[in-house]
Amino acid sequence: MLCAYLNNGKIEIKDIEIPTLNDGDVLIKVKYALTDGTDLKTYLRGHYILKDGPFGHEYSGIVVETKNEKFKIGDEVFGINSAYCGNCKFCKQNRENLCIYLKDNIVVGAYAEYLKIPKLVADKNLFIKPEEISFKVAPIIEPLSCVFHGIEKLNLIGFEKILILGSGSIGIMFFLILKENFEVKIYSRSKKRIELLKSAPFYEELNNSFVQNYQGDYDVIIDTTGSFELLSEILKSLPKGSKILLFAGMEKDKFLTFNQSYFHYNEIDIISSFHQTPSSVKKAYQFLIKNHELLEYLITHEIELKDIILAFELMKEGKALKVAIFPSKL
Numbered sequence: 142m143l144c145a146y147l148n149n150g151k152i153e154i155k156d157i158e159i160p161t162l163n164d165g166d167v168l169i170k171v172k173y174a175l176t177d178g179t180d181l182k183t184y185l186r187g188h189y190i191l192k193d194g195p196f197g198h199e200y201s202g203i204v205v206e207t208k209n210e211k212f213k214i215g216d217e218v219f220g221i222n223s224a225y226c227g228n229c230k231f232c233k234q235n236r237e238n239l240c241i242y243l244k245d246n247i248v249v250g251a252y253a254e255y256l257k258i259p260k261l262v263a264d265k266n267l268f269i270k271p272e273e274i275s276f277k278v279a280p281i282i283e284p285l286s287c288v289f290h291g292i293e294k295l296n297l298i299g300f301e302k303i304l305i306l307g308s309g310s311i312g313i314m315f316f317l318i319l320k321e322n323f324e325v326k327i328y329s330r331s332k333k334r335i336e337l338l339k340s341a342p343f344y345e346e347l348n349n350s351f352v353q354n355y356q357g358d359y360d361v362i363i364d365t366t367g368s369f370e371l372l373s374e375i376l377k378s379l380p381k382g383s384k385i386l387l388f389a390g391m392e393k394d395k396f397l398t399f400n401q402s403y404f405h406y407n408e409i410d411i412i413s414s415f416h417q418t419p420s421s422v423k424k425a426y427q428f429l430i431k432n433h434e435l436l437e438y439l440i441t442h443e444i445e446l447k448d449i450i451l452a453f454e455l456m457k458e459g460k461a462l463k464v465a466i467f468p469s470k471l
């Protein structure tokens with residue numbers, strides 16, 4: 142089968158054996174895998190956790206082999222890329238996103254013709270796809286769950302104004318979820334990505350929310366950029382009682398500085414969020430069922446697996462939001 146590999150910042154398509162299954166595992170024929178910022182970052186500069194090798198972790202497909210009694214051949218499925226053990230110290234704190242066994246129960250290699258879903262993921266985080274949800278949009282449940290986890294960590298009770306840093310697909314997801322209950326603005330250096338959504342029903346609202354200047358008057362800041370330069374500026378001008386969510390990772394050799402005294406006397410919260418928990422997956426599932434038509438606009442391109450490099454080049458240049466990679470059309 143064909144599978145995309147990352148190797149020292151280069152993408153190669155290899156012809157490899159179809160994975161074999163152990164007890165509890167499920168094999169799917171991939172219909173679509175969605176690109177995201179994590180994969181783009183891994184491609185451009187490496188990743189804190191993900192190493193070189195097969196990549197891609199947002200997937201949907203059809204079950205073609207199963208050693209798990211929850212599933213049968215022909216089931217249309219989509220899911221999350223990891224599962225938690227339920228017993229470690231973090232799982233006991235309901236912080237399953239930090240489970241110490243996360244790396245042992247992970248789905249990678251979705252940019253391929255076939256994908257193995259390990260037992261624990263199949264048991265906990267592989268779902269039967271409702272008919273009305275397309276194979277193309279279903280994989281978005283994974284980043285959407287991460288977004289809901291970020292929102293849970295923020296605890297927004299009583300807050301009114303939110304500024305989202307970055308206009309990539311994650312920033313837009315935060316916008317779509319939060320705009321119902323808050324005054325939300327998106328701050329980005331360029332409007333390029335927002336222009337990609339011209340045909341979306343929420344385009345006007347999104348466009349009106351775009352700001353190119355940061356005035357320092359937002360109580361809640363959500364950073365989806367991981368930009369050292371931008372955050373260095375923002376940390377100098379957070380208002381009293383505000384909070385900032387660090388949603389995106391930064392290059393690991395970068396260290397931010399801030400004025401401790403100002404942060405203390407003005408009680409400014411720096412909050413981080415990583416990955417997702419069962420509770421945020423549940424919220425993402427419900428949001429997807431209700432809003433799948435809107436979310437589908439975030440997938441701006443469809444590209445065949447053999448041309449996957451083009452997908453990442455388009456993303457790098459800000460000419461694509463999410464790209465749906467398909468192995469081949471039947």
Ligand SMILES: [Zn+2]
Nearest residue numbers: 226229232240
């Ligand atoms: Zn655990």
